[in-house]
Amino acid sequence: MEITTTTLTRAAGLAAMAAGTLFIAVQVKHPEITVDFIQSTQWKVRQGMKIAMAALALAGIAGMYLRQVRQSGVLGLLGWLLFSLGYLAMLCVEAIGLVVIPTITQSSSEYVNGVVALATNRGSSADLGLFGALNGVQGLGYIVGGLVFGVALYRSGVLARWAAALLAVAALATLAPLFLPVANQRLFALPNAIALIGLGWSLWREQRAAAVPPATTVDAPLDPAGAR
Incomplete structure (x- = not known):
């Protein structure tokens, strides 16, 4: 199989759709x-699924940015960097949650309880060290990066604008559980997931259309006898 820019971009679209589905x-x-x-x-x-989701999202948003790098300008670059940073930090947080946290539940119960409190938006006095800072980077990149990247995608107008607008709105909606204690915070992840699926589909469909060669019309040879 020949690897081309179109092939890689279509793969990025599929990665974004898979990330949103996960x-x-x-x-x-x-x-x-x-x-x-x-x-x-x-x-x-579930942690394994979250790790796969973050990795696929990184590939997907990279493809989205590269597809409209000239149209999105500095705002697109800033949004892509921040959004990628958020998902990269998320990948690290979820990996630690998979391979480290379960192994120290008995030996470091106070630390684990602090991680649980952090994950459920409850206050904790436990010293989480750099894990707390990493979680903060995750939130900052996910929210601010998602907002800026969504606005940049919308302004570029290359991919589906409804999905780009939803990505920006979904980033802000992530803050809702902080102000609505009774709200189920997991419901606010759905708009972001739908936006990833929509943007990924738009990217894949556009590149699929570009990969199909235009139909050519071959004129039949002129019959000399009929030309008289």
């Missing part, structure tokens, strides 16, 4: 995060 799947019937849940098999499965 994002939705992870939220379905997600149990409350507790110390007991962290030690379960279901926790490992």
Whole structure:
């Protein structure tokens, strides 16, 4: 198979759609995060899904940016860098949650309880060290980066504008659980997931259309006898 720019861009579109689909799947019937849940098999499965989602999202948004790098300008570059930073930090946080946190639930219960409190938006006095800072980078990149990148995509007008607008709105909606304590914070992940699917589909469809060679019309040879 020949690897071309069009092929890679279409693959990025598929990656974004897969990331959005995984994002939705992870939220379905997600149990409350507790110390007991962290030690379960279901926790490992869901963490693995989150890691795959973050990695696929990084590939997807890179393809979106490269497709309209000239149209989006400095705003697009800033949005892409911040949004990528958010997903990269998310990848690290979820990887730590998979391979580290379950192994220290007995030896460092105070630390684990602090991580649980952080994940559920409850206050904690535990010293989480750089993990707390990493989680903050994740939130900053995800919210600010998603907003700026969504605006840049919308202004460029290359990909589906409704999905770009939804991405920007979804970034701001992520803050809602901080002001609405009774709200289910997982519901606010759905708009971002739908936006990723929509943008990925738009990117894949556009590149698929570009890969199809235009139809050519071949004129039949003129019959000398009929030309008389």
